[in-house]
Amino acid sequence: MLPHVPEAGIRTRITVPMRLGDGFATVARVFTFDGLVDGREHIALGLGADPGPDGTPLVRLHSECLTGDVLGSQRCDCGPQLREAVERITETGGFLLYLRQEGRGIGLYDKLDAYALQDLGLDTYEANLALGHGADERDYTAAAQMLDALGVHRLQLLSNNPDKAAQLVAAGLTVAARVPTAVHVSPANAGYLATKAGRGAHTLDVPGHVSPTERPGAVGVVSDQLAGGRPA
Template sequence: MTTQVPRAHVRAEVALPLALDDGSTTVARMVSFHGLVDGREHVALGLGPAGSHPPLVRLHSECLTGDAFGSRRCDCGPQLAESLLRITAEGGWLLYLRQEGRGIGLYNKLDAYVLQDLGLDTYDANTALGHGADERDYTVAVQMLDALGVRSLALLGNNPDKADQLVAAGVEVVRRVPTGVHLTEDNARYLAAKAGRGAHALALPVLET
């Protein structure tokens, strides 16, 4: 870990029984932390066989609408469900980061939805509200990984910015593992913006009409 990033420490670990999307169950190791630079309550879930080298790691930004309510405006819920399954099979960590709306917060994200309904894409809606297109900073993820003893990993996800920020902070990304494409009629514009504007690794098929 680079000297520019303050050290964090494991606060507590608790067993968390989970029901997975394929109908199976598992027990995660849910970890909280002291000393995270933004003061938020981020958590890590250890899943699958311990000691996998490199561990499969997903940095998942909180999405109340998608993760909890099953919103089809985004692909966050399906990505979370897929990640839990894949990490359970291979062994690794899911870092659940409290960065709603690409870091702008829940209410601002809902305001951005209003602008999206008027024709703006997901990035332009954020900037129209006076925010950055993507305000997420993954320093806390670096702190969490260091506290967990993870120095190298396979990164599960399609967002190149996550890998770039980890590598810049001294974390070795051995390989990048894409998630699936969870395309629906409701999130097609959103995913197209992520692929075109955010350079996410998404091979989008054409939806039949």
């Protein structure tokens, strides 16, 4: 049991054969949990060979993104990161934690409102703040509980986000290494990725881009928009 988080338990374990859209196939051991502090329905996917008690599994904390994971949106890099993580964890053995924290924790509707504000010129962090949220509201306490229930106390973390590692370490886990994901850049998400690198300290190298505020003066336009309610 971890010293800094409440104990959770495994409630269900099932086996799910998976075939992704590009044909990649694997088998996942899917776990659900009791006692998670936020009451959300997070799941863990055990992929590849079980590393056993002496192994150091590769772990990905992946926050839910309906637009990217399901609809293939290119405004973010979530879908490609999920696809990459499934294959890499299958190769090495470990766990993918699928966390129900849409829009950095603000929910789907507010995330779409934030997209509307980004279209007016705010970056992804500014848009969250303009809606009255924190720049990133994700809390990984439940993820630490899930790993503890799975018997994982030492791991390699597949992530470009230092906050994930910091929160897991604060909960009492040992992050033996932080393994970067690839940079999944497209014309539609280059500014978004550059903002994550510049403002969120993500370890991303986005060639030819710096952290943007795309249109000077846009904050005033957005303030006027917010004064009349949610973005249209």
